Amino acid sequence: MTEKLFATPRIRNTIQDQHQEEKNNKAYPSSKVVIQNYIICSPRQTDKIIHIDNxxxxxxxxQQGVLLISTIEGHTFIKFQSYLNQNIVPVISPSQTPKLEEENKENEICFCIEDTPTYKVSNETNEIQIIFIPGRTIPVNIKPIKFKKGSFSKFCEFLKQLGIHFCNGNISIDKRRLAIMVDIPKYLNELCNQKQKDKRIDWCKQIQFDNIKKINKNYQWNNENESIIRKGLFYKGVDNDCRCSLWSKCLGNSIDKNIFEKIKLQVNNLVDIQIQHCKILKEEIEQILKDVKRTTINKSVLEYWNCPIEKIKNCIELLMKCWILYDLDKGYQQGMSDILVGIMECSMDDYELFSIFVQLIELMSSIFNSKIPFDCIIGPIVKTLDLELEEYFSMKKIGYSFMYKWLILLFRRDFVSEKCIRLWDAIIAYPKNKFHYFIAVSMLLEHRDIILSNRLDLDDISIFFLQLENKFDDHLLIDADIALSTFKQKSSKEDQDLVFA
Structure with missing residues (x-):
């Protein structure tokens, strides 16, 4: 049974030969200058190379030598290579350029200019000294570089042609007009992270995954069985005929049925004049009506309800109106109707649907109604689990806004129905763990290599993940479980308070 979680027969491939890839990784392992063969459209400038002497x-x-400036897929790299003989005449003509050292890597320096967003410059009589300042941790220690004044102007002019500008200590790079495109089927087929796969196998052995039982209606909820039921729900799931009742028990504090019936009666007795005279109520109901019309009713709900789609949408409209009367301060927000549809995959009872919906919105209150910026919650998790990726995002000023849709819809657009419902089992089994955050971060980390290797910007990342809708695998449940455990062990109390508040 464990094999299903790890069955990812994928192999990473590139158009570089093995020798060249090893050379690049050794020279600059944090970015791995790799041109991957699933990039099918890369509207960047033509690769160029220029060298500057003296x-x-x-x-x-x-050391004296030359500065090599090269572009690979639109990314600009600066490399210093020293002369073979350091006892050279200070001023030489191009025809007298000394031979360069071929093998001594100690006298080389190579970095991507995108990793140095700031610089310091000082002028001397005939020379200009520049210090490139990294914006994140890189595997090279960049020392100051001295240019002859004529060489420095040539250097700046060439970079300007590449869309790189030096101004008041900042290095800016012109934005590309088009984002890169990825051959998603090919990429997913070749995606492989053997290290993470081994982690999953070790983790499942540690938690004795194969000994955990799937929950069914024969399990009685009591103090003795509660921990067994929560664990079984988390790792193995539950039969659909008792899923909603178990969800409600795990979430706790369900709404009283009499209160719900009174709210429903109020909704049914609303008259137009009441709605017109209450601006907030009018706006909320108008938004609900718009969203219900465009809410997708998936195949699982249609099969489970086995009725005309209009009846299902009427139920959604009713329960969303009940919600705004139940909590007008929080009100209706886009995405809520999608969450209700997810619950409708395993219940047709309007009270049960509404009660679980209210409990789920409470669980997700830090997303729907939090005063804490979204990045302040996700950022500490990414920083703890993958410092290199967090530093890259920080340097490029990339926020985590592209992940917001995953959470606001509780992954309903990102996983097929049967996989999404299993993630919901895990999220609901232990509500205090805020497991949805760790699923989202695990979705990001699974694809961190393509982001770093190709230096994707926010537009690239957003388009890339948009193409992955309904293509994520449920092995992310185990990845997120590992991520949660790691975060609890390694993060500061301050970060934990932010995430688990």
Whole structure:
């Protein structure tokens, strides 16, 4: 049974030969300058290379040599390579350029200019000294570089042609007009992370995954069985005929049925004049009516309800109106109707549907109604689990807004129905763990290599994940479980308070 979670027969491939890939990884392992063969459209500038002579790299001792500027898939790399013989005449003509060292990597420096968003410059009589300042941790220690004044102007002019500008200590890069496109089927087929796969196998052995039982209606909810039921629900799920009743028990504090009936009666007795005279109520109901019309009723709900789609949408409209009368302060927000549809996959009882909906919205209150910025919740988790990715996002000023849709819809657009419902089982089994955050971060981390290798920006990332809708796998449940455990062990109390509040 465990094999289903790990069955990912995928192999990463690139158009580089193995020797070249090893060379690149060794020279700059944090970005792995890789041109992957599932990139089918890359509207970037043509690859170029230029060298600038008479450069002094202020290592210890200082080295003289040339500065090589190259572009790979639109990303600009700067490399210093020292002369073979350091006892050279300070001023030379191009025809007298000394030979460069071929093998001594200690005298080389190579970095991507996107990793140095700021710089410091100082002028001397005939020279200009520049210090490139990294915006994140990179595997090289960049020393100051001295240019002859003529060389520096040539250097800046060439970079300007590439859309790179130096101004008042900041390095800005012109935005590409078009985002990159990825051959998603090919990419997913080749995606492989053996290290993460091994982690899943070890984790399942540790929790004795194969010994955990799926929950059915024969399990009685009591103090003795509660921990067994929650664990079974989390890892193995529950039969659909008792799913909603178990969800309600795990979430706790269900709404009283008499209160619900009174609210429903109020909704049915609303008259137009009441709605017209209450601006907030009018706006809320208008938004509900718009959203219900465009809410997708998936195949699972249609099969479970076995009735005309109009009846299902009438139920959604009724329960959403009940919600705004129940809590007008929180009100209706886009995405809520989608969450209700998810509950409708396993219940047709309007009280049960409404009660679980209210409990789920309470669980997700930090998303729907939090005063804490979304990035302040996701950021600490990413930082704890993948510092390199968090530093890259911070340097590029990329926020986590592209993940908001995942959470506001509780992954209903990202996983097929049967996989999504299993994630809901896990989220509801232990509400205090805020497991939905760790699922979202695990979705991001699974694809961190393509983001870093191709230096994707926010537009690239948003389009990339849009193409992955309904293509995520449920092995992310185990990844998120590992992520949660790691975060609890390694994060600060302050970060935990933010996430689990």
């Amino acid at each position: 450069i002094t790299y202020l290592s210890n001792p200082p």
